[in-house]
Amino acid sequence: MKERLPLLAGVFSVMALSNAIVPVLPSFAAGTASQGAVYSAYFLGAFLLVLPAGYIADRVGEVPLIRAGLALTVLSGVLLALAGSPLVIFLARLVEGIAGGLFVPAALAFLNARPDHDRMSGYFMGSLNLGLLLGLLVTGWLVTFGGSPRDGITFFTWISVIPLALSLVVRPQERPSPAAGAEPAHETRRRLIRALQAYFWLWISAVVLVGITGAVTALHPEFTDLPPGSVSEQIALMNVATIASVMVTSRVSLPPVRTIQVAAVAMAGGVALTFYSMWGFLVIGWLSGMVMIAQLSFLATAGARQGVFMGLFNTASYGGMTIVPFIAGFVAETGGFPAAYALTAALALLVAATVGRCGCRSPAAQF
Numbered sequence: 001m002k003e004r005l006p007l008l009a010g011v012f013s014v015m016a017l018s019n020a021i022v023p024v025l026p027s028f029a030a031g032t033a034s035q036g037a038v039y040s041a042y043f044l045g046a047f048l049l050v051l052p053a054g055y056i057a058d059r060v061g062e063v064p065l066i067r068a069g070l071a072l073t074v075l076s077g078v079l080l081a082l083a084g085s086p087l088v089i090f091l092a093r094l095v096e097g098i099a100g101g102l103f104v105p106a107a108l109a110f111l112n113a114r115p116d117h118d119r120m121s122g123y124f125m126g127s128l129n130l131g132l133l134l135g136l137l138v139t140g141w142l143v144t145f146g147g148s149p150r151d152g153i154t155f156f157t158w159i160s161v162i163p164l165a166l167s168l169v170v171r172p173q174e175r176p177s178p179a180a181g182a183e184p185a186h187e188t189r190r191r192l193i194r195a196l197q198a199y200f201w202l203w204i205s206a207v208v209l210v211g212i213t214g215a216v217t218a219l220h221p222e223f224t225d226l227p228p229g230s231v232s233e234q235i236a237l238m239n240v241a242t243i244a245s246v247m248v249t250s251r252v253s254l255p256p257v258r259t260i261q262v263a264a265v266a267m268a269g270g271v272a273l274t275f276y277s278m279w280g281f282l283v284i285g286w287l288s289g290m291v292m293i294a295q296l297s298f299l300a301t302a303g304a305r306q307g308v309f310m311g312l313f314n315t316a317s318y319g320g321m322t323i324v325p326f327i328a329g330f331v332a333e334t335g336g337f338p339a340a341y342a343l344t345a346a347l348a349l350l351v352a353a354t355v356g357r358c359g360c361r362s363p364a365a366q367f
Contacts, residue, residue, distance in 0.1 A: 007107040010163035014100050015131030020152040023140040027149035040296045045097020047318040054105040054311015060186050062106040069103025070164040077157025105314045109306035121296045122250020126243045132240035192308045199360035205260050205351045211324025215344050216274050218325040234278040238285035245289025257293040263287040264352035268345040275341045327348035
């Protein structure tokens, strides 16, 4: 457990710090354009790093990337807590995203190569969503009770020091997996290309279904016009449902294609429900947890070296969080909210129609 605890605590602190700025964005940037840039800088940094991090993890091992990601997380928190210049704030968020892009695929690759990967992926995704949830809520509560907008960032920066210290006990040579050793670069590239081709529709499903969670989150504040505190609490329902879902579904064996097809159809209904009621967030959160666990469980069987797979998985996820909310926001601005929600639901149905083409129907090949 001493090897797993730093990873679970680490993903909690990385995600909590990344979300701590969300309720107080107006205090860090003036105007919606600047606020959008500060918010998106995190996802840009993560998107650019997750695939290279997975590639490097397969070549030199995961532990150096885990430690580097946690160290940069602490640094980014310090910069955000002290920064006054809009440029420094933007760059700090970019560093924060780079830190997450290094840590998350490396930590997932470390855990997904272990015999207990199903249970541990559930704990990992649960910790990830718990971090997102508390980063949002704790910051809002601190401000509500008279604290500074930077108090949440300062609090979670101090929390991030704990997994950084704990990561010093993680030793690559103790892992019961051949993935700990180095790998020739040409072999890693070959596996990357094969995985991209063989599981193309699996990656597309991650782009769309993870992106839908970002789309309904981005649309909700303007759509409802509720106070920030109420909006945060309603959106938090999605994280609560995802935590419960990953803890339950990680203990059962789910066929990847069938699970994604059923979840995609149901998620289209969840998007429609969100248009009328906040309870749609519970549906979407539960289904997204099911899909992530099914995908991770399948990828764990695809080969001992998990860096490439986790790099592609996280690239697809962060890509979806960047692309789908942008498309939904553009449609809402030009065609209205009903059109934006309808398009988002249609994208879910598109996944249900196409994911059957994925090679995931057959037993995973050993890459």
